Structure formats: structure tokens, C-alpha cells
Amino acid sequence: MATVELSFTALPAHVRTARLVATAVARRSGVDESLLDEVRLAVGEACSRAVEGHQLYCPAEPVRLSLTDLAGRFEVEVTDTCAPFARSSGGPGAVADRPGADPAGSPAGAGARVPDGLGIAVIEGLADEVQISETAAGTRIRMSWPSAGGSR
Amino acid sequence: MDLKLDHHGKDGIEIVDVEGEIDVYTAPRLRELLIELVNNRFYQLVVNMEKVEFLDSTGLGVLVGGLKRVRAHDGSLDLVCTQERILKIFRITGLTKVFGIHDTVDEAIAARRAEK
Numbered sequence: 001m002a003t004v005e006l007s008f009t010a011l012p013a014h015v016r017t018a019r020l021v022a023t024a025v026a027r028r029s030g031v032d033e034s035l036l037d038e039v040r041l042a043v044g045e046a047c048s049r050a051v052e053g054h055q056l057y058c059p060a061e062p063v064r065l066s067l068t069d070l071a072g073r074f075e076v077e078v079t080d081t082c083a084p085f086a087r088s089s090g091g092p093g094a095v096a097d098r099p100g101a102d103p104a105g106s107p108a109g110a111g112a113r114v115p116d117g118l119g120i121a122v123i124e125g126l127a128d129e130v131q132i133s134e135t136a137a138g139t140r141i142r143m144s145w146p147s148a149g150g151s152r
Numbered sequence: 153m154d155l156k157l158d159h160h161g162k163d164g165i166e167i168v169d170v171e172g173e174i175d176v177y178t179a180p181r182l183r184e185l186l187i188e189l190v191n192n193r194f195y196q197l198v199v200n201m202e203k204v205e206f207l208d209s210t211g212l213g214v215l216v217g218g219l220k221r222v223r224a225h226d227g228s229l230d231l232v233c234t235q236e237r238i239l240k241i242f243r244i245t246g247l248t249k250v251f252g253i254h255d256t257v258d259e260a261i262a263a264r265r266a267e268k
Binding site: 012013015016019037040041044045048051052118119121122125126 | 173175176177206208209210213237240241244245
């Protein structure tokens with residue numbers, strides 16, 4: 001069972017809340033202070049990606065975040081339920097080519113979106129361990145960092 | 153903290169002061185300001201990020217978009233940032249090679265003048 005579970009409406013405003021909760025739980029789980037910024041940024045990236053997909057394909061569905069304090073590891077799981085988003089973006093790490101994205105794939109376009117792969121690249125650059133998998137419902141991003149553990 | 157934006161001219165260059173968090177929620181406001189400045193013919197920009205507390209890939213996209221817009225007018229967009237936690241995301245994404253990143257606004261202005 002996760003230490004803390006959060007599900008939130010797929011709105012950009014709630015991504016900040018998710019970041020704050022994740023950082024607070026990471027701190028309590030004994031994640032080193034020097035890693036908390038990385039946790040905050042990586043969780044924000046994963047949640048932003050999920051919110052974007054939900055807004056395009058399933059705005060009524062919540063984004064789910066689970067934070068688990070395992071023995072010596074702090075694990076974060078962000079799950080979306082927008083399978084079409086994963087497929088249209090060619091799977092995790094692919095460059096976005098989907099409704100709403102700039103036709104030229106340029107961040108200078110009307111939406112000024114960055115290709116999906118950049119958010120994933122940031123996550124992979126920040127998290128100690130990353131696992132990105134497609135489920136029947138959508139995409140699951142699992143990230144973890146070392147922690148002192150045992151503070152459930 | 154929410155996002156606070158301000159801008160002023162200095163030595164012919166428009167300085168954009170950004171304070172707070174630039175993320176998927178607030179980045180559209182920064183994008184709108186950069187577009188407004190370019191539409192008002194400000195093509196030499198320095199974005200002062202010394203008071204930015206958080207920046208994600210959405211924010212990076214807005215900055216890259218701004219750079220592309222000013223470059224279309226032979227302009228420039230330089231950054232002022234000394235915070236390691238903000239610089240880290242530029243390094244991870246390789247954008248340190250795309251932007252001129254300076255320690256102070258005066259240094260950014262001087263570097264721009266030197267290139268002219």
C-alpha cells in the first residue's frame with residue numbers, strides 16, 4: 001500500500017499541488033535534502049504530461065499519483081488513463097504529434113508546447129531510477145530515489 | 153508561489169523580470185508577455201530569472217519559443233541565472249548551448265553589446 005495516494009482533476013493548476021505533496025512526503029521519507037528539487041521537478045514533469053493527455057482525451061478522468069516509502073527507496077508512480085495519448089505520441093519518449101500540438105513540432109507554435117520527449121528526458125535525467133510502461137488504460141511512470149526509509 | 157512578471161528598458165534592451173514558478177499553469181502568461189514584447193518591436197530581450205523558484209519543460213518551451221520569435225527579427229534572448237537548481241534543467245536538456253546565460257543583467261547587456 002502506498003504511503004500517500006492522490007488523485008486530482010486534470011488541470012494545470014493542480015500540478016503544483018502534486019509537486020508540493022510529493023516533496024513533503026519525500027522529505028518525511030528521508031530523501032536527502034539535495035535530492036528534493038529533483039523529486040519536485042520530475043514529479044511535476046510526469047504530472048504535467050498526464051494532465052495534458054487527459055485534457056485532450058479524457059478530461060473527466062483524474063490523474064493518479066502514489067507515493068510509497070519502501071525500505072530505502074522513495075517511489076513515485078504517476079498513472080494516466082489516456083491510452084490514445086500514449087498511442088498518438090508514439091509511446092513514451094516520442095516526439096508529440098497529436099491534436100493540439102504545433103504542426104511543425106515547434107515550441108514557438110501557438111501552443112508553445114515542447115515535444116513530449118523533452119519532459120520524459122528531464123524525468124530520466126533527474127530520477128535515480130525510472131520505469132515507463134504502457135498499460136491497457138494509459139501510461140505509468142514510476143520513479144524512485146534513495147531514502148532513509150521507515151517513516152510511514 | 154505564483155508568477156510575477158515585469159519588464160523595463162535598459163540601454164536599449166528590454167529586461168523581463170520573472171519571479172516565482174514557471175510551470176504548466178503559469179508558463180502561458182510568460183509566453184503572452186514575450187509575444188506582446190515582440191509584437192511591440194522589442195527584439196533584444198534579457199530574461200532575468202534570479203527570482204525564479206521553479207522551472208519545468210513547459211517553461212523551457214516558452215523560452216525557446218521566445219528565442220525563436222526574436223531571432224526571426226535578428227534579435228536575441230539572453231538569460232540571467234545563477235541558481236544551480238534552475239541551471240540544472242538547462243544542462244539536462246542541452247539548452248545551455250542555445251541560450252546565453254549570464255550572472256547579472258549588466259553582464260548580459262555587456263555581452264550583447266560586445267556581439268554587435
